[in-house]
Amino acid sequence: MSRKTKLILFIVVAVAMVTALYVHPAWADKLTDAIAAAPQGTEAGQIDSAKPAGFLGIPGAPSVNLILAFVWAVWVGWIFSTVGAFGGVMAGVGHMTVFGLGAYAKTFKTSAPPLNKMVTDSIRGSNQFLVGLSALVSSFNYYRMGRLVLPLAVALGLGSILGAWGSVTLTAGKLSFSAYQGYFGLFVLLLGCYLFWETSPKGQASKKKAKEAAKAFEATVAKQKAGEKVDISGLGVKVTTFTPTKCNFTFYGVEFTFNPLIPLVGGVVIAAIAAFLGVGGGFLLVPFLTSVAQLPMYLAAGTSALAVLISMITSIITLITKGVVFDWGLIGLELIGIVVGSVIGPRTSKYFSDIWLKRLFIVLALYVGVDYVLRGFFNYRIFG
Numbered sequence: 001m002s003r004k005t006k007l008i009l010f011i012v013v014a015v016a017m018v019t020a021l022y023v024h025p026a027w028a029d030k031l032t033d034a035i036a037a038a039p040q041g042t043e044a045g046q047i048d049s050a051k052p053a054g055f056l057g058i059p060g061a062p063s064v065n066l067i068l069a070f071v072w073a074v075w076v077g078w079i080f081s082t083v084g085a086f087g088g089v090m091a092g093v094g095h096m097t098v099f100g101l102g103a104y105a106k107t108f109k110t111s112a113p114p115l116n117k118m119v120t121d122s123i124r125g126s127n128q129f130l131v132g133l134s135a136l137v138s139s140f141n142y143y144r145m146g147r148l149v150l151p152l153a154v155a156l157g158l159g160s161i162l163g164a165w166g167s168v169t170l171t172a173g174k175l176s177f178s179a180y181q182g183y184f185g186l187f188v189l190l191l192g193c194y195l196f197w198e199t200s201p202k203g204q205a206s207k208k209k210a211k212e213a214a215k216a217f218e219a220t221v222a223k224q225k226a227g228e229k230v231d232i233s234g235l236g237v238k239v240t241t242f243t244p245t246k247c248n249f250t251f252y253g254v255e256f257t258f259n260p261l262i263p264l265v266g267g268v269v270i271a272a273i274a275a276f277l278g279v280g281g282g283f284l285l286v287p288f289l290t291s292v293a294q295l296p297m298y299l300a301a302g303t304s305a306l307a308v309l310i311s312m313i314t315s316i317i318t319l320i321t322k323g324v325v326f327d328w329g330l331i332g333l334e335l336i337g338i339v340v341g342s343v344i345g346p347r348t349s350k351y352f353s354d355i356w357l358k359r360l361f362i363v364l365a366l367y368v369g370v371d372y373v374l375r376g377f378f379n380y381r382i383f384g
Contacts, residue, residue, distance in 0.1 A: 030323050031056060031118065038112035045111035055101055056122060056325050058115075062100045064330055072098055073130065073334035077341020080134040080282075082348070086361060087134050088279025089188055091127040093368060096181065105177040113176065120177040121324040124278025125316060129331050131280035132312035133338045135305045142302025146236015151247045152293060153303045155260040156285065157310030159267020164275040164314040171276055172322040178376050180278075185372025187277050192365030194287070199359055237299065251299060258293050266292065267307060275315040280308040 035058060038047045047059055054061030072094040080087030096102030105119035142148045240255075241248045248257050266288050274281030285304040289295045295303065374380040 031058075031325050034112065034115040034118055035059070038108065038115050045107040045109075047112075055099075055104070055330075056119070056327055062104050064099045064101075064327075066330075066333055069094075069099065069330055070333055070337045073337025074341040074344070076130055076334075077134055077338040077343075078345045078348075079341075080131070081138065081342040081345030087282070088127050088131045088274070088277070089191070089365070089368070091130040092123070092184055092278060095123045095126055096184075096372075102177060102181060106181075109176055109178060114173075116177055117173055117175060118325055120175055120180050121172055121319060121322075122326055123177075124180065125319045125324050125326060126331055126334075127278040128275075128280075128312045128316050128319075129326075130334055130338050132309060132316065133335050134342055135280060135309035135312060137339065137342050138305035139302065139309050142305060145302075147251075147299055148302035148306060149237050149249060149256075149295070149299055150306075151239060151242055151249070151260065152258060152263055152289070152295075153306035153310075155263040156267035156270075156303075156307035159264040159269075160271030160307055160311035161314045163268040163271030163273075164311045165318050167272040167275040168315050168318040168322070172319060172324060178379070180376070181372050182376025184277050184279075185369045185374075185376055187273070187279070187369075188365050189369025189373060192362050192369055195362045195365060198287075199362070251296075256293075256295065262292060263288075267311075271307075271311040271314070274308075274311060275318075280312060282308055 035047055039045070040047050040049065042048050049059050051060035052063070053059055054063040072090075076087050076090045076094065079090055101119065101123055105116050105123070108116040108119070139148065139153075143150075237249055237251050239247065239249045242260075245259055245261060246257065247260055248255060250256070270281045270284045270288065273284065282304050285307055286300050289300040289303055371382050374382065
């Protein structure tokens with residue numbers, strides 16, 4: 001792990017700890033009231049005070065295995081850094097299903113709705129912490145490599161501030177876990193369908209323009225692999241003109257143009273959906289950038305990462321101001337796992353075919369999507 005990566009991790013964890021200490025009294029009061037209002041007993045949907053404290057310090061709540069949490073966070077960091085997305089989806093699957101927090105929250109749907117909604121908000125906020133750190137590390141690295149279109153990312157980011165703030169403000173404390181799980185599953189299901197189309201011949205053909213624009217970059221990389229020394233200091237993203245309605249920039253000698261107002265509006269919509277679901281929205285941003293802005297994938301990933309970062313920061317801060325509770329010990333451990341996975345991912349990605357990775361996650365997305373939709377909206381489990 002590099003010194004700069006360690007510094008980034010230290011800053012993120014330090015900010016989280018300071019924030020937790022600052023707002024902890026308000027959280028404690030709100031959580032204490034919700035626990036006190038819940039029925040006492042040993043049945044599902046009741047608080048058993050005789051049991052040890054688990055998630056969020058709630059008596060009888062699941063105690064997340066720290067080793068499992070770390071390993072799963074490494075997986076989340078690895079998948080995000082390898083394929084450029086799926087981080088928020090996998091973080092959500094971990095918190096809801098792997099750690100058992102979703103099933104626990106669901107037991108309070110009718111017996112203690114306030115507690116049900118507090119756990120739900122904590123889950124989607126925890127997802128965003130993991131995605132936010134992945135986006136932070138990715139943005140930093142892509143900017144250094146000259147593969148981040150800053151004006152485009154800022155335009156998306158400005159829109160995402162409004163979208164994330166509005167989405168969280170309207171839904172914090174009001175969303176039951178069943179509804180959240182159902183909408184999360186619907187999003188993942190649609191995502192799986194999109195990925196299936198993207199791997200089809202027609203989907204691949206639609207990206208010809210972006211692929212052609214990336215040829216200059218690939219040719220340079222090929223020369224470097226062959227041992228040839230190439231000065232790339234002036235080949236990265238260079239903004240040539242910028243106005244409120246038009247921005248021109250070059251990348252490896254190829255010129256691109258976009259209207260900043262379009263990503264501004266797109267950022268509002270994408271961030272609103274992502275903040276509601278507790279995911280980063282990378283799978284919405286990347287198609288937007290490659291289709292609408294016509295960027296090659298070499299630029300879409302880094303530009304998307306910065307927009308995701310801005311959206312996640314806005315969403316997390318808004319959740320905090322709404323008094324959402326977090327398990328800071330669990331989140332801190334997961335953030336370390338995210339960094340480890342993000343370091344491993346780029347080193348191992350060359351051994352995997354991008355098309356087969358996507359097909360693998362199509363299967364996962366379709367299964368998780370159908371399963372969560374049935375559980376959330378119809379209270380039906382595929383297995384058991």
